[in-house]
Amino acid sequence: MSLDGWNSVLVLGGIRSGKSEFAESLVADAASVRYVATAAGAGDDPEWSARLAAHRARRPASWSTEETAADPRRLADVIAAARPGETLLVDDLGGWVTVLLDPAHQPADDTATIDELAAAVRACPARLVLVSPEVGLSLVPTTPLGRAFTDALGAANRAVADACDTVILVVAGQPCRLKPAEVAPAASSPPTTALTTAVPTQGRPTPGASAGAAPVDSAGALPVSPPVSTPELPTTETTPTVIGSAGAAASAESGPDIQPGLELPMPDDEAGPQAVARLATLDVPVTGFGVLEQVVSFAAATQGTSTPATWRSVRVLLLHGDYTGGAAAGTLPGESTRRARQAAAGQGVLARLAAENGAGLQVIDAPAAAPIEEGPALTAEQVESALRYGWRLAEEAADAGVQLLVLAACGAGAEAAAAAVLAATAGAEPPAVLARVVTENGGIDDLAWMARCAAVRDALHRTRRRSRDAKEVLAQLGGGEIAVATGILLGATARRTPVLLDGPVGVAACLVSRDLAGQTRHWCLLADHGGDPAVRLAADVLGLTALTELRLGLGEGANALTVLPLLRSALALAADLPIRPERSTDAGSAEAPAGPTDGDGEPAGNGDAAPAGNGGGEPAGNGDAAPAGDGDAGPQEPAEEDEPDFREPEPEGPGPTSTSPARSADPTGTRVG
Structure with missing residues (x-):
């Protein structure tokens, strides 16, 4: 297994692997290796001593050994x-x-010690190889000490793997590679071919048809990112701000090495349910x-809080890159270029909606x-x-404080290319995912639709024996x-920036990025499917649910900006509304008087009902009536000290306010009790 270009490697494996x-x-x-032994001595364990001896016997005589068991x-x-070179x-x-x-080393801050180790690995200038057991695939230990060991080792493996x-x-x-090394190109060799609008093959288009194409220097470096501005609402006195596209200079930065199996962050899986419960x-x-x-x-999951804030800084990335051949059947020549230039000039539907939302707009020319x-x-x-260019665009947006990216596209034939990607990755039939071709006058061009279906069918037949690897697709x-859209999604995921998808290009890029890093789809939100069959199917494959079904046809990106104010309103309400007050009744309050009640729900002894034990309907112990069981009608005996005095509550509101005895309206006494 070739691992050229590495500086630090973590080797994981099970016992005797x-x-x-x-x-x-x-x-x-x-030439020389410093072997760092971490295990403690064997003591009186002969089997452990034999293991350590076997390790020592394998080391060449030129290696030096350093032990750290005395102090972790x-x-x-x-x-x-x-030092470098070691x-x-x-x-x-x-x-x-x-x-x-x-x-012997307790109390110790395990988390801080692991963080120190990871920081040292990340900054180490020497060539470094670390070996560690993989315990994540085993059963959870039944003892507290065993669980503490697996938890600490799992945390250490994750931290060190991230640093290597x-x-x-x-x-x-x-050996199975889990994380690829970033291999820097040799100083004598030129960088990778740059992002250009030309395809250097006979019979293929040239950059001349592209609006504001990004020039590339002779070294083939990535173009400078287009400028970003916030369009202003048009007035009679001012002109819209020009946003433009890629500039003439170029960057020699090579960017990340994008390979399948990228380890990118996931949203917070607890914050989302907590926000819904709130x-x-x-x-x-x-x-x-x-x-x-x-x-x-x-929003809660991507922001990591149960009370997410609304997206105030939004940037729209408009991708313009035409397709030729049958994929572009039915499109007016130069129409996509006109749309891109219109947006760059701050005009048209997309620029107007961006101005309404206070969003930045960046027009990007793709190959x-x-x-x-x-x-x-x-x-x-x-x-x-x-x-790499798309990744860099997402990083630049995150560095500028952008909280939400909106992905848009306006290339001729992009719908057919997205259908081809969907058919190749999800097994769809082209006629089922290709939307009807609508003419400039609103009519349906069936001949153009059939030409697009044929182009996609022939492309799938041509590549039937090729790999379905993401880059090959x-x-x-x-x-x-x-x-470029795929790179944007990967870069946005790496920088924990959510993306609002809109249209077939966005969902096709999400399908491809899923095969490079499965975490990307969890950072994407689908505003509206627009009735497009490709978007519907891709959303189902990705597990995305369109928030609205407005069936808008304003153009990719414009549909999302139309829905954005609604999404912002929901987040603003969720963040600012107060908690609902509790409506509880105090048992001793005037609203619910304490004490016994009669059959009508009124307190006994108030009104026409008398306490039980007096057949005459009058309160016992008041006036000339004696307590039950006492044959004398004389004055009352004083109550014992340990018996509290009883006072009838005085009801509030309408009704009698006196607690003096009154004659019952029912002389028979049948209502009492």
Whole structure:
């Protein structure tokens, strides 16, 4: 297994999996190796002594050994003190965690010590290999000490894996790459071919047809990002702000190495349900937020709080990259270019809606694509460059404080390319996912629709034996718009920035990005499916639910901006509404008088009812009536000291206010009791 270009590697594996032997093979060509042993001594355990002896016997005589078992905090110091040109092999983190949890080193802040180790690994200038047992696949231990060990080792493995360039899992002696290393190009070799609008193949289009195409220098570096401005609502006295597209300068930055299996962050899986539960406590009449609960849950998860704030900083990324051949059948020549220039000038539907929402607008020219029915849409180099370019655009937005990205597209033939991607990744039939072709006058062009179906069918037949790898799909079928959009989604996920999807290009890019990093779809929200069959099917595959069904046809991106004020209103209400007050009744309040009541719900002894034990309907012990069981009609005996005096409550509101005895309206006494 070739691992050229790595600086730090974490080798994981189970017991007797061969992880240590594989780690030692990675540094076998080093002139000298500093072996850092972390395990404690064997003591009186002969079997453990034999294991340690076997490890020592495998080490070449040129290796030096350094032990850190006496102090687990020293491992981070050893790694941090390493110099460039050195090679360190740490074997292993399981022994290090065992020492860290040893009662002799308690109390110890395990979390802080693990963080120190990860920071030292991340900053280490030497070549570093770390070995660690993988305990995440085993059963949960039945003892507290066993659970503490697995928890601490799992946390250490995650922290160190995040800090390392490469992570390898060894299973039954077979190394499996989990995290690819970022390999920098050699100084003598030119950088990867840049993002261009031309496809260097005979018979393919040239940059001349693209509006504001991003020029590229001879070294082939990525173009400078287009300027971003907030359009202003048009008036009779001012002109719209020009937003523009890519500039003439170029950047030599190579960007991240985008490979399948990227480890990107996930939204908070607890904040979303907590936010929805909180909605039930707000002072909202009737059923509350309805479908918009999804918006609150999504914003809470992506912001990591149960009380999410509304998106105040929004940026629209308009991708323009035309397709040629049958995919673009039925489109007016130059229409997409006109739309892109119109948006760049602050005019048209998209710019007007961006102004209404106070959103920034960035027009981005993607590479033009060759006819997909004849050959690849892009070269492999163009795909790599487009992915890195999109990633960089998302990073720039996050650095500028953008809280929500809106993905838009206006390329000719983009719908057919998105249908081809959907058919290749989800097994759909082209006629089922290709929307009807609508003419400029609102009519239906069935001939153009059939030409698009034929182009997609021929492209799928041409690539039937090719890999369905994400980059291969982009190169063969996806084209420039979808490739740049895929990079934007990956970069936005890496920077924890949510994306509002709208239209077939956005959902096609989400399908492709899912195969590079499965976390991306959890950062996407679908505003409206617009009645497009491709969007409907892709949303179902991705597990996305359209928030509205307005069937808007304003253009990709404009539909989302139309719905955005509604989404913002839901978040503003969820954040600002007070908690519903509790309406409880005090048992001793005037609203619910204490004491016995008669059959009509009134307090006994007030009005016409007398306490039980007096057949004459008068209160016992008041006036000439004697208490029950006393034959004398004389004055009352004083009450015992331990018996509290009883006072009839005085009711509030209408009705009698006196507690003096009164004659019952029922002389028979049948109502009493």
